[in-house]
Amino acid sequence: MGTPRPYADVIDRLRGAGLRPTRQRIALARLLFAGGDRHVTAEQLHGQAIERDVRVSLATVYNTLHQLTQAGLLREVVVEPGRSYFDTNIADHHHFYHEPTGELQDIPGEKVGVTTLPKPPKGQRIERVDIIVRTRDSLD
Amino acid sequence: MGTPRPYADVIDRLRGAGLRPTRQRIALARLLFAGGDRHVTAEQLHGQAIERDVRVSLATVYNTLHQLTQAGLLREVVVEPGRSYFDTNIADHHHFYHEPTGELQDIPGEKVGVTTLPKPPKGQRIERVDIIVRTRDSLD
DNA sequence: GTGATTGCAAATCTTTTGCACTAAA
């Protein structure tokens, strides 16, 4: 048996992204990629880290989130001015956005059929198609 | 002939929205609704007003944009964290977003076909579907 | 060791707010 490496999976993921597996990055990555798909703001993630006694500064959380996004391990979702969500689901998919609570919910890519789409302006290529289905409470 | 009213159209539009046609609001509405469809940030609109020697504060521009949005005369488009665009096109439509320049371009609603869409979460109704097609330069 | 990473606090940027002043009705 080889020497057991703690959090080997997370560390490999960071390494794969070209990021040094520091204490902070490992902790954040564990929080992010532990459960299923998550939608978190920097503030929320920072709060959770603090809760679990992980000493990280908010600045580092922001930096790490952006680094992971750039590496393709996270996706940034913009639904509201002045607040960014980071999505651990990087598969092709879209979102329900419940405006009253600010909650995001994934819609699997295959559940949405976009038939036609015009050609992008000259000299541009499509990078990504984001669909946000904004919802409110039925009674309103 | 009745007494000619300057900017009667704009004034009526504001009145119709329940907004007093003040000097500032008239000027801003004229900038917004003059040409065809426009996508502006508060900062940009403020800049244009100043350029044309209209004395308005940025705070008033923000207030007015939100009032017009609430009245249904404008639509807010969120594509980037920390910056809101206001769209004078209130018809059903979507957007190309050219990431390098931050430019928005309308896609008429009928040019995009969304076939299937899952039911929203229990107790919620769909308010609006926003589709943002993010583009980059072809060569990148 | 040494170069990448972190923390902290300050800086930045967008947007909102409080309040005395001004203007529309």
Added chain:
DNA sequence: TTTAGTGCAAAAGATTTGCAATCAC
């Protein structure tokens, strides 16, 4: 008048940055 609207400057958030201290390799 009387009440809504405005400007200004200050406040509030979210995010970024500069730089000395710290850590991974």
